[in-house]
Amino acid sequence: MRDRAILHSDANCFYASVEMALNPELRGKAIAVCGSIEDRHGIVLAKSEKAKRAGVKTGMVAWQACRLCPELIIVPPHYDYYVKYSRLIRGIYARYTDMIEPFGMDECWLDVTHSPMKPMEIAERIRREVKDELALTVSIGVSFNKVFAKLGSDMKKPDAITEITRENFKEKVWPLSCSELLYCGRATTKKLESIGVQTVGQLACLGADILKHKLGKNGVMLWKYANGLDTSRVAHESYSAPAKSVGHGITCTDDLRTVDEAEKVIFSLSQDIGYKLRSMGLRAKGVHLSVRDNTLQTVGWQVALATSTQDELRIATEACKILNANYHWQRNVRSLTVTAINLESAEEEIQLSFMGCPVDEKREVLNRTIDEIHELFGKSALVPARILDESKMPHGVCDELIMPGWMYN
Ligand SMILES: [Mg+2]
Known part of the structure; x- marks a missing residue:
């Protein structure tokens, strides 16, 4: 063959x-x-x-x-x-x-x-x-x-x-660190190091059964990768996995030390999520936040929303609520990921919440307008007031604006 x-x-x-x-x-x-x-x-x-x-x-x-x-x-x-x-x-x-x-x-x-x-x-x-x-x-x-x-x-x-x-993979690939391999994340790299495995070549020469014992199925998969035995196929261009979630995360070079710093990052991550949801014609029925601390431990939580949304300020606000309810700042934060989950088509009829309060139509018109402004003048033309430097924000300006929560730049 x-x-x-x-x-x-x-x-x-x-x-x-x-x-x-x-x-x-x-x-x-x-x-x-x-x-x-x-x-x-x-x-x-x-x-x-x-x-x-x-x-x-x-x-x-x-x-x-x-x-x-x-x-x-x-x-x-x-x-x-x-x-x-x-x-x-x-x-x-x-x-x-x-x-x-x-x-x-x-x-x-x-x-x-x-x-x-x-x-x-x-x-x-x-x-x-x-x-x-x-x-x-x-x-x-x-x-x-x-x-x-x-x-x-x-x-x-x-x-x-x-x-x-x-002919050349042993010479070219085997000296590389295992962490270079697809799906060999930090946790797996650490586990491999703990059994003295640092390079792809060392991984390849280990018995598959030892890896299975230490790392389960994932270990066997990595061992196959290291030996050039990956047989996964390239998908056809017409195949597109339906989006199950839209997320955006970032690892900060400096630890985040306060709620305020973390919230600023959450608001800036959420802005792109709202934009992506609207451009893909999707709404989220839930929000997930994951937090990785400076010892690289990751924890995550999610909430279901009473009504679905594609509004970045609502997504950001929910993510901040999740953070404040669950994260106790025993350690500073290294990275944050906000994800809009349980997506549905925006065409589906919007469910009213059990409280009977309708979705805020004004916000929908507002967001469409904001997208248009961003497309015409760039993303920095209009930014959420929440992520601006507060010292530069005239007192009370948010309430005065035609578009609450947003400021002209
Ligand atoms: Mg690239």
Whole structure:
């Protein structure tokens, strides 16, 4: 049987690169895409190659990033363009195969086994076409399974191709740390370290039964990955798993120490969730919050909502309530994830709550208006007053505004 030919293509510094493609003046500069909140207190969601070299990290507060890299240019995120560019890149992939499986917005697996062209030639064409047509760069891994293809796309970047074959995988993959493997998270990495396993090669040479005993099914799966035995398929482009939840999380470079700091992060994460729900035509019937403390323990809780919503302020408020009811601050917080859960189509009739209070129609009109303003003038044109620096907020201004809870920037 012919070996499979799988590509994994990863757009380099995707958000920042799209910003540069949209605005050529930003090219080659140090830029950071910051959470759609007031500049200095925004959180870095993505950075360009140059900003990365200056030490700017995702999850950093904007003013810290600026201190590390004084020439840093901060831009607000433009999600609608990221979605558009993500589709355009996929359009290029579709010239070579219809087996295209996205992994997040900026990564895809392609199965090119049945193409008359050689896999390395396809990878080279894709790399060039993405660069020439979209002014973006990708790094591509070429291999005989999905796991190694993904590893390959991480090995050389930006704008590069790495081939991992049956002949060279022991030399290329085995020296890597286990944590580089797909689905080998921090907890699993720790467990592996506790039995003296640090590299993929050490993992591969262990008996599968030892791993089964130590890590269960997950251990056997990782052992197969390490030995090049991953047989999972690349999905067909027409297959899209229905969204079960829409979440957004971030790991902060500095611990969050107070309720106020955590709430600011929750409000900025929720803003994108509301936008995504509305653009996908979905409503949430519940909210989930997960909190990881600075010892990397993660805890999570969820609440059901009496009426479904796509309103970010309501999602944020519920997430803050969850935090205050359940988290007791024995330790400071390293990362937070807000997720809208139990999604339903926005067309479904909105259930009235058992209290009989109807959904606030005014908020729906308001949110649509806010989306329009964001599309016209950018995300920083209008931000929730809650996440602005309070010292800059004129007293009582929230009650005076036509749109309560929002402030013009
Ligand atoms: Mg990427």
